[in-house]
Structure formats: C-alpha cells, structure tokens
C-alpha cells in the first residue's frame with residue numbers, strides 16, 4: 001500500500017494529465033508521507049484524484065519522474081520487464097539486420113525508462129543510469145537486459161554531469177559479465193568501426209547518425225570533403241566508400257582522430273591523401289576562408305552548443321557562425337550537411353539560423369533533405385524533449 005503522495009498545484013496539472021513524464025518542483029503543492037529520494041510516490045491533483053505514479057527525488061529540479069498513469073500498475077519487477085521488453089521488441093528489425101550490429105536498445109523517456117540508456121555494440125552492452133528513478137532499480141533492469149539480450153558483458157558509462165543534477169555521483173566501469181576490450185569493433189551498414197566504449201564520448205559512438213550517414217553517401221562521388229567535428233571519422237568512412245577523392249577531418253580530440261585514421265585503414269582507405277587535423281573548427285573555417293580554399297561537400301556535426309533554455313541565444317550565434325563560414329567555403333552547387341543536437345534548439349529555430357547564415361554569406365541556399373535521429377532513438381509524442389537531433393542537407397549556390 002503506497003502512502004506517499006505528491007499533490008500538484010491546481011494550475012499545474014496539465015502537463016502530467018497529458019502524460020509528460022516530468023513533474024517540476026514548481027508544480028508541487030505538497031508532499032505527504034515523507035518519501036525518501038528514490039521512493040515510488042503517487043501523484044494526485046488538487047481534488048485528491050490519482051494522476052500518475054513515479055519516483056521522487058528532491059535533489060533534482062524534476063521532483064517526480066512519472067512511470068505510469070495506471071493506478072493498478074505497481075512499480076515492480078514485472079513493470080520494468082514490460083518496459084524493457086517493449087524497447088527490445090521495437091528494435092527487432094535492427095537486431096536482425098546482418099549489416100549492422102550496433103544500435104540503441106533502450107532510450108530513456110522515449111522508451112518509458114526515464115534516465116536509462118542501453119547501447120548494443122556487437123556482443124557488448126554499454127549502459128547509463130542517469131536518474132534516481134532507474135538508479136534505485138539498477139539490479140532489476142540489468143538482470144532483465146541480461147536475460148533478453150544475452151550480452152558477453154555490460155559496461156557502465158554513467159560518468160556524466162546529468163547524474164550530478166540528480167544528486168548522484170558519476171560512475172563508470174564493468175557491471176556484468178566479461179570486461180570489453182578498450183576498443184570494440186562494430187559493424188554499421190557494412191562498414192567496420194572501432195568504438196572506444198571506456199573513454200569515448202557518450203557510450204563511445206554516435207549511433208544516432210547511422211541512418212543519416214547512409215542517406216548522404218550519394219553526395220561524395222569524386223568530391224573533396226571537409227568533415228568538421230569528425231570524432232572517430234564515421235562520416236568519412238561512408239564518404240570514402242561513396243567515392244570522395246580527399247577528406248579533411250577536423251576535431252579538437254587527438255585521440256578521436258587517431259581512431260578515425262585507424263577506422264579509415266580498416267575499411268580499406270589507408271594511404272590516401274586524407275588529412276586528420278587536430279584543431280578548433282571555428283578557427284580552421286576562418287583560416288580556410290582567408291586562404292580561399294573551396295570544398296565540394298562540408299559536414300558540420302558539432303557537439304551540443306545549448307545546454308539550457310537560458311543559453312539558446314548564445315548557442316544560435318555559434319551555429320550561425322560555423323554555418324556561414326562553411327557556406328562561404330563551398331563551390332557553387334556544393335553540399336552542406338549540417339546538424340544541431342541541442343534539444344533546446346528547435347528545427348524551426350535551426351532553419352532560421354541557417355537563413356541568417358545564408359544571407360550573411362551572400363549565397364543562395366536550398367534545403368534538399370531533412371534529417372533526424374535514427375529509428376532506434378524514437379521521439380515520444382508526449383515528451384518532445386526526446387527529439388534532439390536535427391539536420392539539413394543544403395545545396396549552396
């Protein structure tokens with residue numbers, strides 16, 4: 001019998017009624033039953049009616065992470081079993097794909113497991129527990145995953161700031177089975193990549209770009225390409241395979257570029273005239289413009305520039321700057337593939353930023369394709385925050 005309740009303010013019920021999974025501290029009128037952080041609580045509206053059930057955490061701005069809107073749904077092992085099984089079932093087509101062995105199998109709120117991420121890298125799983133809600137149930141969730149996925153081992157990469165916002169200490173290391181090697185070899189659309197699961201970004205690889213990489217492969221035949229923010233060179237391998245004559249990779253991380261070079265070699269593109277430049281993209285775009293260099297194709301896949309609603313404006317200046325510089329660097333009829341992975345920058349806003357960049361660059365720019373995150377990173381309609389990756393393929397005249 002649950003006796004712990006969070007009662008909502010009268011004018012702050014709408015979002016929970018619409019099945020958004022976050023109750024912010026400002027929406028809470030009262031807390032009853034003295035819940036501890038990590039405890040399951042029932043959320044009631046001001047008329048003492050059940051709204052939803054979730055996990056309480058007073059260390060986080062998100063006071064309750066809602067898990068179910070069904071009053072008869074206890075948060076027990078079967079509950080997590082149903083949620084994780086559903087996520088796994090949604091990836092069946094990917095699991096059976098012979099050309100790809102790596103994908104996101106559980107994506108947080110989008111799969112109804114708020115704060116939990118599990119990525120498949122061949123026989124290995126790399127996981128993140130980023131909220132108190134899932135931290136409290138970590139053993140249960142891991143056991144379910146072991147049963148469903150039968151991995152060789154599970155490695156945890158919860159070493160992110162997100163945990164601090166929940167009052168949790170960042171952690172990383174092996175959590176089940178064998179310990180993966182430092183570099184795991186994976187296959188994506190028939191290409192092989194080394195993935196640095198222990199020290200790389202996020203869980204090691206940008207799985208969310210898989211479908212975009214394949215989709216833009218057609219633009220590279222006979223082209224000179226600038227891959228800015230290249231990380232471990234995933235786009236470059238597709239570009240070389242698509243017939244690119246020369247690829248300039250630019251990233252601030254030397255380790256990422258070393259792996260990029262090894263990835264090119266592994267796919268049969270060693271010993272070419274490609275460049276791996278450790279540099280700041282902002283600086284190098286300016287330097288190339290001063291030197292009047294021109295490219296056929298430019299890929300811009302920067303890290304997140306905006307971390308909250310408060311710094312969106314500053315972030316848009318960064319996006320405008322690099323896009324304007326890149327547009328100027330393209331030959332007439334060249335192709336710009338440009339992304340924003342900032343959740344707080346909407347597709348509309350990103351398009352407006354590109355408009356400003358085109359005007360300032362003095363170039364005529366057409367959008368020829370629109371890109372999003374891969375199908376293994378679903379967007380939950382009731383939680384628009386699950387959408388973060390926006391991309392445009394532009395023809396620049």
Ligand code: SAH
Pocket residue numbers: 201205206209229230231232233234235250251252253256279280281282301302303
């Ligand atoms: N396109 C890549 C992912 C890019 S992630 C892929 O498909 O795998 C963003 C990359 O930008 C990271 O590798 C990070 O090291 C790099 N980075 C961040 N700020 C940078 C800057 N100012 N200049 C150059 N690289 C930067």
